Amino acid sequence: MLDVRFPTSRELDGSDAMNPDPDYSAAYVVLHTDGGPDGYGLTFTIGRGNDVQAAAIEALGGHVIGREVPEDAAALAGLSARLVGDSQLRWLGPEKGVAHMAVGAVVNAVWDLAARRADRPLWRFMAEMRPEEIAGLVDYRYLSDALTEQDALDILRAAEPGRGARTAELLDRGYRAYTTSPGWLGYSDEKLVRLAKQALADGFDMIKLKVGGRVEDDVRRLRIARETVGPDVRIAVDANQRWDVDAAVAWMKELAPYDPYWIEEPTSPDDVLGHAAIAKALAPIKVATGEHVQNRVVFKQLLQAGGLSVLQLDACRVGGVNENVAILLLAAKSGVPVCPHAGGVGLCEMVRHLAMFDFVAVSGSAEGRAIEWVDHLHEHFTDPAVVRDGHYLAPAAPGFSARMHDATLRRFRFPDGPEWTEGTGEGQ
Amino acid sequence: MLDVRFPTSRELDGSDAMNPDPDYSAAYVVLHTDGGPDGYGLTFTIGRGNDVQAAAIEALGGHVIGREVPEDAAALAGLSARLVGDSQLRWLGPEKGVAHMAVGAVVNAVWDLAARRADRPLWRFMAEMRPEEIAGLVDYRYLSDALTEQDALDILRAAEPGRGARTAELLDRGYRAYTTSPGWLGYSDEKLVRLAKQALADGFDMIKLKVGGRVEDDVRRLRIARETVGPDVRIAVDANQRWDVDAAVAWMKELAPYDPYWIEEPTSPDDVLGHAAIAKALAPIKVATGEHVQNRVVFKQLLQAGGLSVLQLDACRVGGVNENVAILLLAAKSGVPVCPHAGGVGLCEMVRHLAMFDFVAVSGSAEGRAIEWVDHLHEHFTDPAVVRDGHYLAPAAPGFSARMHDATLRRFRFPDGPEWTEGTGEGQ
Known part of the structure; x- marks a missing residue:
């Protein structure tokens, strides 16, 4: 977990009607594995609070640290379901805001890892799955009045x-x-x-x-x-x-x-x-x-x-x-x-x-x-x-x-990277 | 800021269809003042993640630490608006989940403090305000298609x-x-x-x-x-x-x-x-x-x-x-x-x-x-x-x-209170 921030508020790139002075930031997660590639994910934030987001990602660690790497669609669906369904953390949403974005960062890192191990860019890794595998990735809870697994299969098969x-x-x-x-x-x-x-x-x-x-x-x-x-x-x-x-x-x-x-x-x-x-x-x-x-x-x-x-x-x-x-x-x-x-x-x-x-x-x-x-x-x-x-x-x-x-992570790490310690971090 | 947790999952009090093993917890905030009473607020959570909630509350500290205590309706409305409107933290919601509950804990603590200084229970402190003061507490953004300030005044005056x-x-x-x-x-x-x-x-x-x-x-x-x-x-x-x-x-x-x-x-x-x-x-x-x-x-x-x-x-x-x-x-x-x-x-x-x-x-x-x-x-x-x-x-x-x-805070503080260090904290 790293808290990485870019002092974008100095130039007003990214300024809009609701966000006058963002410092574009990322709560950045790395999943280390033994002997294989690592997996990378992040949550985008606009400055203060990036540490809160990082803490939320840390709280999910038990679901991935020391566990097998999911490689296929079924395992990826299972891990996503466990992360979303963690009842104590779910209370903090449910399925929204900081807690849910943390799930997203970890799920995305796990997918990154799976695609790297398959030696495919993510879009091709996913697009080569069978319709049944893709349809099985989805949690249909709260969707069944609009989308069922059969609907999903029909859509995916039509595109095949x-x-x-x-x-x-x-x-x-x-x-x-x-x-x-x-x-x-x-x-x-x-x-x-x-x-x-x-x-x-x-x-x-x-x-x-x-x-x-x-x-x-x-x-x-x-x-x-x-x-x-x-x-x-x-x-x-x-x-x-x-x-x-x-x-x-x-x-x-x-x-x-x-x-x-x-x-x-x-x-x-x-x-x-x-x-x-x-x-x-x-x-x-x-x-x-x-x-x-x-x-x-x-x-x-x-x-x-x-x-x-x-x-x-x-x-x-x-x-x-x-x-x-x-x-x-x-x-x-x-x-x-x-x-x-x-x-x-x-x-x-x-x-x-x-x-x-x-x-x-x-x-x-x-x-x-x-x-x-x-x-x-x-x-x-x-x-x-x-x-x-x-x-x-x-x-x-x-x-x-x-x-x-790696050089970016070293330079922009908050609050101890040189971009922030060397006195130009007035965006904070 | 304190992370306080009760090991309720040991007895299944509080178990329901979505939350099988909650440890009822609170991210607990105290606003210290010089010479007057302190103010108290909290966010209720059900266990893990209470530390994330506490971190979110900490992130709001700049809005209250070292500032004047709001005493009247206008000042209380102003502080609430500043907390909700903090654009960098708002990104983490907006107005939902961990970030918004943190605003709630601080706003509630500020109200607790104001009521204590007025020597009134909160319900009487509020119910003694004029309709104009009460109507002025509300942020009507995103509400005006259903409730305007004039609507609020009509309701409050009818009840007077x-x-x-x-x-x-x-x-x-x-x-x-x-x-x-x-x-x-x-x-x-x-x-x-x-x-x-x-x-x-x-x-x-x-x-x-x-x-x-x-x-x-x-x-x-x-x-x-x-x-x-x-x-x-x-x-x-x-x-x-x-x-x-x-x-x-x-x-x-x-x-x-x-x-x-x-x-x-x-x-x-x-x-x-x-x-x-x-x-x-x-x-x-x-x-x-x-x-x-x-x-x-x-x-x-x-x-x-x-x-x-x-x-x-x-x-x-x-x-x-x-x-x-x-x-x-x-x-x-x-x-x-x-x-x-x-x-x-x-x-x-x-x-x-x-x-x-x-x-x-x-x-x-x-x-x-x-x-x-x-x-x-x-x-x-x-x-x-x-x-x-x-x-x-x-x-x-x-x-x-x-x-x-105070005795509760000492005993149930997580992870270092005796309730958790003395080996019975299996709810975690």
């Missing part, structure tokens, strides 16, 4: 014939990305224009702007962005939970003339009925959410209620790979596209595996789908995400790509 | 004329209780009968049984309980989140011949739409939930969707007194009775203040309302809850009653 062709397509071209880099609230209009032009030059056909500060500013910024990119490039906007239901509707009606593609996190991620009301009022503008949706039960309801039209899966918010397979299956059954949340620390690295697995073995579709791309902190990872011509390249290295360089 | 009479009624008679003591899953039929008879003799007119193990067992236990107490005593049942939606409906139809009053926690506390479906299918059996409902946003939706007919407020699950005022106002606006969750560690002590405040100053009604009573661990508190003739007596000592005896 095209797996080879879609794998080849990913290896050839990659998976479409969109970029949030131009859109942070802290940026000047001039920087917005410059970065939006750069996004077009780099091959993106969609960008995203943060909104929710002052409506006049948002109208101006969206107008400038639309003038810069023209009518055919999608512009999503992201309010980071800033509004109540009525305010979300009113605010977005001001922005509607500039054709926003989706409104992301318009209100509390817990407000299923609120999202449904907003989606109904704003159609055809889509509603997107997910980076703070706590678990599969809330995603189930957002889909049941029509509260989202784009599902933003996150690699580290829920209980790890197994729960994300459940979420991908729920989305596939509803016909809702998954556009993963990324950025943060390591999220670009990790979610590309889940999106590519989805494309090959679950939804079988790339229609209306793209992975978020934020171009920072990748240099700290041993298998960094690479985007070329607006597409994530398919990762080839074994594992789930959460591993950081 | 009867405050004196209702206070006198509480001082005279107390507040109705119901008892869960007969109903734990680990108990034999004989013990169930004995404790149910004892409940009647003690003046209770409602008991509660845990269900969700095997349906045949539940049918037998409920039949025995009904035969024991007769047709006029209410019997609630509690599934502790054991079922999916369809299973909840099917199972409860088996129990319906024995006239259960409510079904508590039939499924995931996150499943608003599931609760609504269950409530519709099972009416007139009521649906109750709340002890794991993470915040006011989920309560808002449960009320909007018709997902609950009894709201089980918890003193320590949400963000403390301020958020519980919001929840009481939401319930009052919907006309849904609040029957607080208690038991655990200190919950009986704390929730009685909130229920009595509700009766005097918010709902103004005791109709269909009762506070849960579980008769264990009260001896550890300096101002223990007392139930006489089926009623909680009104607490008279200043504060919020979360303070434990």
Whole structure:
């Protein structure tokens, strides 16, 4: 367990309407094994509290330390179930927040380890499993009114014939990305224009702007962005939970003339009925959410209620790979596209595996789908995400790509790494 | 900050369908002040992870250590808002789980301190505030589609004329209780009968049984309980989140011949739409939930969707007194009775203040309302809850009653108190 923090608040990269001064951080877990590769996972946080997250991960140690490494689907499902089901720790959620993200970090590290031992990048390790194995990864508790194991098998079997062709397509071209880099609230209009032009030059056909500060500013910024990119490039906007239901509707009606593609996190991620009301009022503008949706039960309801039209899966918010397979299956059954949340620390690295697995073995579709791309902190990872011509390249290295360089861990370890002890850590 | 744990798993008191071996615990916070009384708060947990909860509380220290003590409603609202709004820590929820319960422990300790300084028990300290002050305690963010500040003022002003009479009624008679003591899953039929008879003799007119193990067992236990107490005593049942939606409906139809009053926690506390479906299918059996409902946003939706007919407020699950005022106002606006969750560690002590405040100053009604009573661990508190003739007596000592005896803290401190070091801590 390591507490790793990057002083991002010094530059206001990552600033939005709810999070003015984040220090992007990771509670980082390493599963050491005798003689084989190690496994790596993390929880992304934005600064203080990263130590609390690390403590929660430590509390799960008894489930993995000194145990056999799970290698196949059944063993991976069993370990996930034991971690989620630990009744004393479950009380701290249940299945939400710090305790659940800790489960996710450990589950993801175990999957990383299993994929490394199989010498496969995670997306291929998963996409080569049989439909029965994949369906068996999921905990259907609380889902059976929306998704049964038979539903899952039907979806997975329907996707089976095209797996080879879609794998080849990913290896050839990659998976479409969109970029949030131009859109942070802290940026000047001039920087917005410059970065939006750069996004077009780099091959993106969609960008995203943060909104929710002052409506006049948002109208101006969206107008400038639309003038810069023209009518055919999608512009999503992201309010980071800033509004109540009525305010979300009113605010977005001001922005509607500039054709926003989706409104992301318009209100509390817990407000299923609120999202449904907003989606109904704003159609055809889509509603997107997910980076703070706590678990599969809330995603189930957002889909049941029509509260989202784009599902933003996150690699580290829920209980790890197994729960994300459940979420991908729920989305596939509803016909809702998954556009993963990324950025943060390591999220670009990790979610590309889940999106590519989805494309090959679950939804079988790339229609209306793209992975978020934020171009920072990748240099700290041993298998960094690479985007070329607006597409994530398919990762080839074994594992789930959460591993950081040893030099990064030494330098940014909190509170005793030199980045923090040498007097520049004013972000704290 | 102290990590205090009681080895309750040795006796199976507190065992239910989801929590087979809890060690009832508290992450216990003390706010020391110069020269005045101290303030006490806690988060209730069931064992491992209590240290994680304590770490989360520690992370909030900067908001209170070395600061002025808030004494009036405006200052108490301001501090609550700063704690909930801390953006780096908010990321760990938002407003849910470990991070949010930590806010609740600190907010409750601050209220305890303010009430002690005012030399009033918390319920009277609160019930003597003006409607404008009480309405100003609430964070209306994410609530405005269901409750505005004007709505709150209307409710509070309507209750104002009867405050004196209702206070006198509480001082005279107390507040109705119901008892869960007969109903734990680990108990034999004989013990169930004995404790149910004892409940009647003690003046209770409602008991509660845990269900969700095997349906045949539940049918037998409920039949025995009904035969024991007769047709006029209410019997609630509690599934502790054991079922999916369809299973909840099917199972409860088996129990319906024995006239259960409510079904508590039939499924995931996150499943608003599931609760609504269950409530519709099972009416007139009521649906109750709340002890794991993470915040006011989920309560808002449960009320909007018709997902609950009894709201089980918890003193320590949400963000403390301020958020519980919001929840009481939401319930009052919907006309849904609040029957607080208690038991655990200190919950009986704390929730009685909130229920009595509700009766005097918010709902103004005791109709269909009762506070849960579980008769264990009260001896550890300096101002223990007392139930006489089926009623909680009104607490008279200043504060919020979360303070434990020094001897308890010494003996049960984890891992170094003698209860845990002297070899009997097998519950861990």
